[in-house]
Amino acid sequence: MFTFFIITFGCQMNKSDSERIAGLLISLGGVEAGGPDKSDLVLLNTCSVRKSAEDRIFGQIHNLKQLKNTRPDLIIGITGCLPGRDKDGALRRQFSNVDLFFPITDLPKLADKLIDLGLIKAGAQNSAINYWEIIPRFRNTYQAMVPIQFGCNNFCAYCIVPFARGRETNRPMADILCEVRDLASRGFLEIQLLGQVVNNYQAPDAKNFSFADLLLKINQIEGINRIQFVSVDPQYIDDEMIEALALPKIMNYLHLAVQSGSNEILKKMNRKYTVGKFLKIAEKIRKIRPDIALGTDIIVGFPGETENDFQKTVELYKSADFDIAYLAQYSPRPGTAAAHWADDVPHLEKERRWRVLQNLMEEIVLRKNQKYVGQTVEVLVERCVDANKNIYVGNSREYKLVEFESGVDVIGKIVKVRINKAEMWRLTGINDCGIK
C-alpha cells in the first residue's frame, strides 16, 4: 500500500487524464491522500498551453523540493504536456531532482517505473496495455468525462498540443459506447465527450462513422440525460453535425473556439475558416437551437495583430453574441510555428485589448443572464456550498451556474429551479418542484 496525491493543471483533457492516473494508481494498491505532505508519491499533471501555466508548475516544483528536503523518500513525478513537448530533454534536465518525468501517452508504463523506484513490488502491474483500457476513478457518480480522441493534427500556429500530445488518434466507437452504457447502468447522468477536435472524430472501427453518428448512438442510451463535448473546431462543422445538435440529450451549450475576428490573423494562426463562415455556422446552429448558449476562446495580441484586426474581433464578438469567452493574451510556445515570429504586440497593449474584450463580455453575459429571470431551468446539482443554509449549486443545460436552496440533499440529482435573480456569473432561484 502507498499513498498518492495528484496535482492537475489545465484543460478538461488533463482532468480526465488525472482520473485515469488515479484509477491506475488505485489498481496498483495506492490510496489517495489529502495532500502532498501525506503522500509517498506526488504527481503533477502539467499544462503547457501558456507560459503562465508553466510558471505555476515551476513554482509548485519548488515547494515540493522543500518537502523532499525533509522527506528524501518522497517520490515526485511530472506528466502531462510539459514532458510531452520536451523533445530534446532540456526540461528533464531542469528537473534533475524529480523522480518521474513521462508524457501522458506513457501512462500504461507507470507501474514498471514505480517498481524501479521501489514503491511497488514486481507483479503488481495493471493489465491495461493502452491508455484507453485504464479504468478512471471518476470525481463523482453522476458526471463522467469520456475521452474519444487523443492528440491533434491541426498545428494551429500558437498551439503546443500537437507537440505535447502527439498526432490525432481516435478511440474505437465500440469502446466508447461500451463505456457510456456501463456508466448509464451505474447511474451516471451526464457524459462529457473529450478530444482536441471532437467533431473531426472518425471511428477507427466503423467505416464513415462520424461524430454526429456517435452523438446519435449515445443519445439512444437509456439513463444518460445530458451529453456535452469539447473541443469543437469550426472548420469541421457540417450540416450533419448541426442537425445532431437538435438531439434532446445534447446540452444547450456549445463551445466554439473562434480565436480571432480578423481573417488575416486566422490565416496566420492556421485556423481553417473565415469570419464569414463562422458567423454562418452560428446562424445555422441558432436555427436548430434558438436559445443555445455559445461559448468561445479568443487570443488577443497574436503576432502582427493590428488595432484594426482587434476591432474586427470586437465586432465579431458582438455579432456572434457569445454567452461567454475564455480570453487569453498571446504567449509564444516553444516549438510552435508562431514562436519563430516577433511577439510584436507590447505587453501593456495585450492587457488593454484583453480588458476591452473582458468588459464587453461581462456586459453581454449580464444582459443575457437577465432573460432567465422568471424562467425554470433544469440543474444537475454538483455540490452543497452552504450546509447551514441548505444552499446547493449546479449547472443548467446552458452551462449557467445556478444556486438555490433545498431542504433535501439533491447532490447528483437533476432538479427544476425557478430563477428569480441573475448576476454575471450566477443565476439564483428556488427549487419549487422537487426532484425531476
Ligand code: SF4
Ligand atoms: S485544433 Fe489547434 S488549438 Fe486545438 S488542439 Fe489542435 S492545434 Fe491546438
